[in-house]
Amino acid sequence: MPSDPASTFSLPPLLGIPPTDGALLSHEQLRRVADHIRRCRPQDVQSHMLLGGSLGDLDGGTLVTGTRNSDPFLVLAGEQAALALLSHSEGTGVRCLILSDPDQVDLAAMTLIQLSNEALDLPERAAAEPQQAFVAALIATLISDETALGGIDLPALLPNENTWIALTQALLPYPDLPSLFNAAEVLQVLRSHAIERALLAQIAPASAEAHTLAAIGGDAPARLPLPDDMLKNLRANGRPAMVADNKLDEATRRWTGGKTLTVVPLLQQRTCWGLLLLTSPRPISSAARAQLNGLGVLITAAQQQQQRRTTTPRAATPPSAPSARSSTSSTSSGFVRDIAALFANLDEAAVLVDAQGMLVRATAPAMRLLNLAPNEQSSILTESSAACLAPLFSEALMSENSIEGTITLPNGTSSKVSVNSLGDALWVFILHESAPTRTAASAAPAPSVGEASDSFLHNFSWLVQTPLREIHRLITTKPAPDTANEQHARIIGQIARLNSEMALLVSDLLALGQVRLNAQAGHLPLRLDLLIEAIVGSRYAEFGRRGQNVTIDPMPGLPRVIGAETALSRVLDALIDNASKYSPRGARIRVSARHEGGQILITIEDTGYGLSAQEIKHVCEPFYRAASAQRAGTSGRGLGLTLAKAIVEEHGGELWIASHIDDGSIFSVRLPSSDAPPPNTPDATWEPKPDPLTELHKLLAQK
Missing domain, CATH: 3.30.565.10 (Histidine kinase-like ATPase, C-terminal domain)
Incomplete structure (x- = not known):
């Protein structure tokens, strides 16, 4: 690391990052983004926030020696969160890039540690569940700061998080939690992880009882008594957890139907205000728990947005913002009625859905293909026999363009589907029936690796995580100059090789254990x-x-x-x-x-x-x-x-x-x-x- 105060240092070139990557920000916006990162940073005494350049005076961070005059950077490394904010000067502004991949962040932190004059320990690699929650919270914060950051190119700033950016932009404008919970984007996330039932509940103050706010997939009890030990663990860990059936009361057991129950805590200012209860045929993977943890963060962020809107004057809602079904304008309603009336004369298999995900009308051929009952028209798409169209509907809403895809119909045949927008109010699905195809349920043979094997692989993977963490600590601790010698370097090299081999072993084990959990995903x-x-x-x-x-x-x-x-x-x-x-x-x-x-x-x-x-x-x-x-x-x-x-x-x-x-x-x-x-x-x-x-x-x- 340069020791001359007048020298300059730039981190992006050392990490192989092209100078054109990132978003162009003003110096004030860079400072604002860095401050949001600092505020969203989880409480973790073992983490490090390494700073350089004009960001060196941020509270809670450590200025890396010799970087006072460098291009500004912020590298946050810890088990609860990992992120690197990198920048370099461009004209009167700065081009900024945020790395959110824990491996890339570790590389940036190790580079700073190896170049510094101080002995620093690199914390453990960020765990997936708190990392996704941190990233989701940061993106929600950046999007909510419209006054200072409204014009920045978020996808360029966070190139690895386009999915979270699109999901956050879709969910934050919803007027209330029930309508948000039934949004097509939320339903798509849940279905992608084989979630069959979902319940959004608010924890009553000073009690062990939750009040149901919204539910998907079946009737849910209005109140849910919760085990004290479950609430304590959720509040302490702040991470999703599976709950054993014998810990639930009879009403909750009836709702779960004997399926695996996963509970996601909803945290606000590190206080658990609500829960997301999810049922699935089998335990969900760690990657799925991480994404659902992030979804819980976005639900909390949307609730905070709704609270702010009720206490501060609001500007007119932009045309693209979601609105409640009851608020649809009379013009849109008339348009919907006119289009729906034309459907009676169509011979094609077509389905009409409004922007809130309500099934407006289906032609007779479509009702035959989808097994739709007459009373299912005007119901929620995801709760009807046409639920197989929901993933394409979510994709169309996200892309805002016409799309095509393939679905599996209730009778086991496949169908090509084209989805087209009719203005801002309606979406039409045109189905083209194909020849019968074998479904996964009928085609796939019995799994070659049983549930007991899954348990073994999961447990073995976690067993080897302990030595991995210790090896990781050893190879990332920079020794004092007088202790480094040839023998020490050789030992470090051997440990690094073992660490790499064990990490690959864990990756293979987890992949093998999750093959069936991710069946048909993507x-x-x-x-x-x-x-x-x-x-x-x-x-x-x-x-x-x-x-x-x-x-x-x-x-x-x-x-x-x-x-x-x-x-x-x-x-x-x-x-x-x-x-x-x-x-x-x-x-x-x-x-x-x-x-x-x-x-x-x-x-x-x-x-x-x-x-x-x-x-x-x-x-x-x-x-x-x-x-x-x-x-x-x-x-x-x-x-x-x-x-x-x-x-x-x-x-x-x-x-x-x-x-x-x-x-x-x-x-x-x-x-x-x-x-x-x-x-x-x-x-x-x-x-x-x-x-x-x-x-x-x-x-x-x-x-």
Whole structure:
């Protein structure tokens, strides 16, 4: 770190951040944003707020030595919150960027620690649940400060938080909590995490009782007696928690229906004023709890906005702001009636929904496809038989544009849907029925890893978190100059390697334990040929170092599959990596994909070390390491194939292996294809390109 007071220092270039990234702010706005960060900062005595430049005098922070004249920065690192506000001068203002990824923030903090003249300990990495709550609270605060920050480009300022920004902008203008709770955006968040019932409740002062404000998914009791120990834990931890069924009173148990209950505390000035009660078929993932914790923060922020509006004069509501259904103008009402009357003469399957998510009218073909009863018209979309349209409705509201998508109808068939806006008051859904498709419930085989295995993976992951935290502390504590020596540096290097390996192990374990929890989350039509090309292309340098010849041969016009891109990419990457790692120098690897019988068949063939019949039986089990691993001299965590198999089975497919010792292996994956006809459908006589490797494996199969 520069010791000359006249020298300058800029953090963004050291982190590889381009000078054009971020939003242009005035110096006053930068100071205002930094002050909001300081005010939203959770109480955490172990956290550090590192400051530099003109922000060096902020209360509660530490000025990093030698940065008095640097470009302003604020780096907040702790277990409860992680954020880095970076800037550099541009004209008369400053270009600012906020990093909210805990790993990026840790890198910024470590850079400052290593360059400083002081011994500082980097706190533990921010946990997901308080981190999401902190980010949501900060975004709500920035959006609410319209006078000082109304003109700034928030998506450019917080590039990793566009979803939270859009959600906050949608929710804050609602006039009351019940209408907010039934907003399409809230319903979309809940449905994305398989929440079946939700209840918003306010805790009565000086009592252990909650009063229901709004409910989704069924009738809820007006009052809920709450266990004292549950309230104490929620107030102390400020994080979502699962509540055992035996701790609930009879009325609450009837409402939960025996499902898993997750409770999200709603905090205002560190006081729990309300609760968000959520039921789901099984325990929700840690990532889902983190997002729901952030949603609770936004509900609290909206309540505060509503309180301010009742005590201060309000400007006229902008046209885009949500309003209660009863406040719809007479002009809009007349427009709605006129459009609804035209629906009686339509032959297409169409559904009309107003801007508040109310089902206005459906044509006879649409009622048939959606199993809509006549009395369901004029009901809330999400509580009707047309609830499958709700995710597309939320997406249309967020994008403010016409969109297209695919839904699964109640009878198990799929339907393409186009959603179009009719002015500001109405949205029309046009449904195009497709051929029957297998639903996840009917297509997916029984899970290969049971509930007991999920529990083991979750518990084991948390067990290894303890040594991870200790290793993290050791490698991020800068020693005094007179204690650093070669041996110490070597030990630190070994610890850093172990830390990296353990972190990857935890990542794999959590991913494996959450495969079923995230089933069907974010599934889209995907082109596997493009995924294969991208993954093989990203490994060309590695193949070159190993002297391996890799070819790909996807069938032309391959149909798409419905799946999660990240998950299926992980499957393909694991199988291709496995073929490369367990094959010698000069080996041949071939990746092919073809369409047969409504299925996509992917094969990864290699001329590697191969597996015995006994090893094939166990190679997909967690932590199993075959003899070829020792022969190849490669390290691994023994979870790649386990995770790949679990993901494939969750997509309604199967994975199997054919192999012989010293004769290579064939890893095959079969996945259901989408119903969409493939573009440029090839001739039925298409065959894979002739390849000696394929002929070799045909011979092996005859042994």
